[in-house]
Amino acid sequence: MLAPPGQRPVFRFAPSPNGPLHLGHALSAILNHEMAQAVGGRFLLRIEDIDLARCTPDHEEAIYRDLAWLGLRWEQPVRRQSEHFGDYGAALDRLREMELVYPAFMTRGDVKSAVAAHEAAGEVWPRDPDGSPLYPDADRKRSETERRRLLAEGSRHAWRLDMAGALARVARPLTWRETGEGCEEEMQADPAAWGDVILSRSDAPSSYHLSVVVDDALQGITHVVRGVDLYHATSVHRLLQELLGLPEPVYHHHRLILGPDGRKLSKSEQSTGLAALRAAGASPADIRRRIGL
Template sequence: MAASPVTTRFAPSPTGFLHLGHAHSALLAWRAAREAGGRFLLRIEDIDRARCRPEYTAAILEDLAWIGLDWDGPVRVQSEHFPAYRAVLDGLSRRGLLYPCFCTRAEIAREVAAIGAAPHGPDGPLYPGTCRRLPAELRAARLAAGDSYALRLDMAGALAAVGEPLFFEERGEGRLRCDPASFGDVVLARKDTPASYHLCVTHDDALQGVTLVTRGEDLKAATSLHRLLQALMDWPAPAYRHHPLLRGPDGRRLAKRDGAVAIRAMRAEGLDAAAVRSAAAGGG
C-alpha cells in the first residue's frame, strides 16, 4: 500500500512579528510537504486573546508570502473555533477527567514553597493537587457562588483511562516513550483562555489530518502530554520532527521577548527575500 501524502503545518501565535526562528520552522515544514508532494497548512493559534493582535496575523501572512512560502487550503484561526474545543472539554468532564481549580497563581506558589522540595516538571513546580482533593459539597458551593476557576486534567485518572504506555515517533530518533505524568494536573482551560495550547493543538492536528508535526525542540517535552490527549480522544498520532532553534551571535535562541529582529524590519532595511530566506534556512 502506498504511503499517505505528508501533511505538515506552521502554527504561529500572533503576539508579535515573525523573526528568523519562525521562518526557519515554517521553511522546514513547507519543504517537507513540498518534497513529498504533500500539503502545507497554515494555522493561526490566537487563543490568548489578551496578547494576540489582528495586525500580527495580517503580518504573518504577508511575511510568509514575501519569503516565498505558500500554503494549501484556508487558514485555520483558532479563536473562531472555541465551541469545538469546549466540546472536547465537556467530553473529558463527563468522563470525570477534569476538575475545577480555584487556586490563584499566588496561592499555588505559596503552597509549593511550603512543600519545600516540590516535584518539578517541564513547566516548573507541579501543581500540588489542592482542588483535586476538595470535598464535593465545597466544590459545588464554590461553583454555585461563581468563583473563578481553571479546568485541570486529573493526570492519574487520565493515565488510568489510557491504561498503557505511550510512545511517539520522532524523525531521526525512532520510537520514544512518553512521560505525561511529568506535567502533573495540567491546566486545559482558564477564564481568560477558554482552551489551552495543548488541547487546541492536538485537536486541530487531528481535525486537519496533520501527519508530520515540525516544530522547535523546546516543545519536544510537550509531545508526551499531546500523545496523552490524543490517546484519550482517540485521535491519530502524527510523526514529529523537533528541530534545533536558531540562535543569535550571543548563543541565545531567537525570541520575540528578547527583541529578535523581525522579518519585516529586515525588509524595511533593504534585504531582499532571497537573503532572508537563506538566513532562515540556517545560512547565516
C-alpha cells in the same frame, strides 16, 4: 517521513499573532513548506489566536506578509483558533464526562505560597520539564460538594487534567514517532512529568495542549514539525490523543535559532524580526543563510 497508507502527507505552520515573526519562525515555516513539497504533501497555515488579549489582527496580517515575502504558499482557508472554540469545548466536555478533569481554584499567588512554604521546610517541590512547579493536589482532593459550592459562588477557576486518573485509563505505554535527528525513532512519552496540566482558563477557553491536538486531528495533520523547545510537550499531546481517540502524527523537532545570549529568540527582540530585517534590506535568500538553510 511517510503518511499512513493512502493518505497524502499534511504539514502545518501554526504561529500566534501576538508579535512579529522572527528568524526562528522562518526556520520552522520553511522547513514545513519544503518537507511538504519533498513528499508531495500539503502545507497548511493555522493562526493560534486563543489568547484574545494579546493576539491582534495587525499581527495576523503581518504573518501573511512575512510568509509570502519568504516565498511560501499555503492552502486556503486558514484555520483561526478563535473561530473554533466550540471544538475545544466539546473535547473538554468529553474529558469531563470521563471524570478526568477538575475545577482548579488556586491562583498563581496561592501556588507560589504553597511551594515556598514547602521548600522552606527543606523539601523539594517537583517541577515540570520547563521548570515550573507542579500544581498542588488540594483542588484535586476537594469534595464534590465543596466544588459545587465554589462553582455556584462564581469562584474564578481553571480546568485541569487529573494526570493520575488519565494515565490509569491508558492501557499501553505511550510513545511517538520522532524523526528530528534524521532517522526515525520511537520515543517514550512521560506525561506524568507535567503533573495536572491546565486545559482551560476563565480568560481562555482552551489551553495550547488541548487546542493543538484537536486542531491537528480536525485538519488531518500527519506530520508535526516544530522547535525542540516543544519536544517534552509531545508527551502531554500523546496522552490527550489517546484519551480522545485522535490520530497520532509523526513528530519532527528541529533545532532552534538562538540569540547572542544563547537563548531562543523572542518576539520582543526587534533585530531578528522578519519585517525589520526586510525593511533593513535583507532578501529571502539572506534569511535562509542566516538560519542555516
